[in-house]
Amino acid sequence: GTAGSFAAVDLGASSGRVMVGRVGPGTLDLTEVHRFPNRPVRLAEGLRWDILTLYSGVLDGLRAAGQVDSVGVDSWAVDYGLLDADGALLGNPVHYRDARTEGVAEKVWATVPAEELYAATGLQYAPFNTLYQLVAAHDTAQLTAAERLLLIPDLISYWLTGEAGTELTNASTTQLIDPRTRDWSYDTAARLGIDLSLFAPLRNPGDPAGHLLPHVLEETGLTGPVPVTAVGSHDTASAVAAVPATTERFAYICTGTWSLAGLELDAPVLSEASRTANFTNELGLDGTVRYLRNIMGLWLLQECLRSWGGPDLPALLQDAAQVEPLRAVVDAGDAAFLAPGRMPERIADACRATGQPVPGSPAETTRCILDSLALAHRRAITEAQQLADRSVDVVHIVGGGAHNELLCQLTADACGLPVVAGPAEAAALGNVLVQARARGLVGHRASMRELLARTQPLRRYEPAGDTAAWRAAEARITAP
Numbered sequence: 297g298t299a300g301s302f303a304a305v306d307l308g309a310s311s312g313r314v315m316v317g318r319v320g321p322g323t324l325d326l327t328e329v330h331r332f333p334n335r336p337v338r339l340a341e342g343l344r345w346d347i348l349t350l351y352s353g354v355l356d357g358l359r360a361a362g363q364v365d366s367v368g369v370d371s372w373a374v375d376y377g378l379l380d381a382d383g384a385l386l387g388n389p390v391h392y393r394d395a396r397t398e399g400v401a402e403k404v405w406a407t408v409p410a411e412e413l414y415a416a417t418g419l420q421y422a423p424f425n426t427l428y429q430l431v432a433a434h435d436t437a438q439l440t441a442a443e444r445l446l447l448i449p450d451l452i453s454y455w456l457t458g459e460a461g462t463e464l465t466n467a468s469t470t471q472l473i474d475p476r477t478r479d480w481s482y483d484t485a486a487r488l489g490i491d492l493s494l495f496a497p498l499r500n501p502g503d504p505a506g507h508l509l510p511h512v513l514e515e516t517g518l519t520g521p522v523p524v525t526a527v528g529s530h531d532t533a534s535a536v537a538a539v540p541a542t543t544e545r546f547a548y549i550c551t552g553t554w555s556l557a558g559l560e561l562d563a564p565v566l567s568e569a570s571r572t573a574n575f576t577n578e579l580g581l582d583g584t585v586r587y588l589r590n591i592m593g594l595w596l597l598q599e600c601l602r603s604w605g606g607p608d609l610p611a612l613l614q615d616a617a618q619v620e621p622l623r624a625v626v627d628a629g630d631a632a633f634l635a636p637g638r639m640p641e642r643i644a645d646a647c648r649a650t651g652q653p654v655p656g657s658p659a660e661t662t663r664c665i666l667d668s669l670a671l672a673h674r675r676a677i678t679e680a681q682q683l684a685d686r687s688v689d690v691v692h693i694v695g696g697g698a699h700n701e702l703l704c705q706l707t708a709d710a711c712g713l714p715v716v717a718g719p720a721e722a723a724a725l726g727n728v729l730v731q732a733r734a735r736g737l738v739g740h741r742a743s744m745r746e747l748l749a750r751t752q753p754l755r756r757y758e759p760a761g762d763t764a765a766w767r768a769a770e771a772r773i774t775a776p
């Protein structure tokens with residue numbers, strides 16, 4: 297056929313959704329059919345994902361989607377479920393914000409120095425990389441009993457189809473993949489005692505990933521066979537695939553719970569300067585590298601909203617727009633903000649510690665967060681260009697933060713570059729487009745991007761003001 301309809305399951309750290317994309321000659325439209333909250337649960341043993349509730353949301357979404365030509369699944373990175381020899385899930389997947397990885401990196405680096413780890417895997421240091429999680433779990437009853445490890449989107453696909461695989465873009469976030477060979481870093485795993493046979497065989501975006509099982513068809517009311525297609529199962533890989541760039545000279549910021557800011561490259565940057573600047577080389581579609589930095593993102597605001605009892609976001613953003621700019625900023629790259637809880641107080645503490653005025657009201661705290669994110673965006677995009685020896689003329693903002701007009705304008709101002717905002721549901725669109733491409737309905741990456749630029753509502757923000765104020769603010773939070 298010349299048209300198709302595809303269900304994208306997209307699980308973010310703050311919400312899950314099922315969207316249906318219809319792709320025809322020169323057309324692309326996306327409809328949200330189901331959205332459900334993603335609420336982690338704190339138990340005595342730590343912070344866990346409520347994975348069965350998420351899976352129920354997926355089934356509800358597929359029922360609402362109706363008959364589709366294929367299904368694809370993407371989610372947040374690094375986390376996994378363990379299966380026993382019977383294929384049953386062993387416990388609730390551990391949340392990447394769980395405290396179990398505290399102090400683990402130092403142990404790992406004693407065996408594989410940080411420099412060697414970066415040279416072998418290209419991944420930035422983040423305490424929650426799967427590698428550190430697996431070292432933290434060493435000798436636990438669950439890991440000892442496990443026969444199979446499935447990353448979250450692969451786990452959902454497995455429950456839908458009965459087939460196990462390890463999709464490459466998300467595998468690249470484990471810190472166990474060599475970005476040059478796009479295969480396992482066997483040496484790293486061996487030195488750390490990580491058993492790679494726990495992982496199912498690697499698969500690439502676009503590969504077939506099985507068919508919905510009979511009981512899934514029954515639960516969802518769909519008529520089989522319904523194929524599942526591997527997509528860029530790391531949500532950020534799907535989102536980058538859906539950046540509606542019309543030039544090669546672009547940077548992107550995927551803004552949701554996290555801000556992932558950087559460049560799409562043909563080869564990894566593994567220099568020592570890149571390591572100390574904490575840039576990561578995650579894998580994208582078609583041999584590309586997502587060269588980017590993780591920034592705390594709208595998590596800072598989500599956590600404040602939670603502690604303020606959930607005030608109206610649009611009203612708060614309007615008030616924040618009236619607050620004096622750059623009054624106080626924090627380092628939005630600081631892992632000190634990783635754990636949940638007490639976020640307004642932690643932000644106030646960081647302002648106090650750097651001798652800045654302490655935000656007093658929710659509007660002031662919100663402004664501090666948005667100024668700080670824009671500042672971190674500026675730093676990441678400036679440094680990525682230097683480290684990769686590439687320059688850009690435009691910054692694309694995709695993800696939920698594309699709805700935040702103040703954040704988009706501040707980012708344009710801070711970067712001194714135009715920002716093109718949208719689509720907000722980039723991960724779902726990238727997921728849909730890879731499925732459509734597997735059926736020959738769209739062409740190469742650039743033509744996917746042209747289709748997005750032509751069909752999706754986008755908003756352009758021109759940079760205003762002088763970047764000197766941003767440089768001065770940066771100096772307040774960077775050690776001399």
Ligand code: ADP
Pocket residue numbers: 307308309310311551552553554594595597598609610695696697699700701720
């Ligand atoms: P994730 O996939 O990590 O769960 P999303 O990409 O869905 O995150 O982004 C969620 C964030 O987007 C919210 O925390 C919120 O800050 C922002 N957002 C979503 N809708 C709006 C809106 N209408 N106005 C302002 N911000 C919004």
Ligand code: LRH
Pocket residue numbers: 308309371372373374392530531532552553554556590
């Ligand atoms: C964003 C994301 C990001 C990862 C983080 C764990 O949803 O996948 O790319 O670093 O979650």
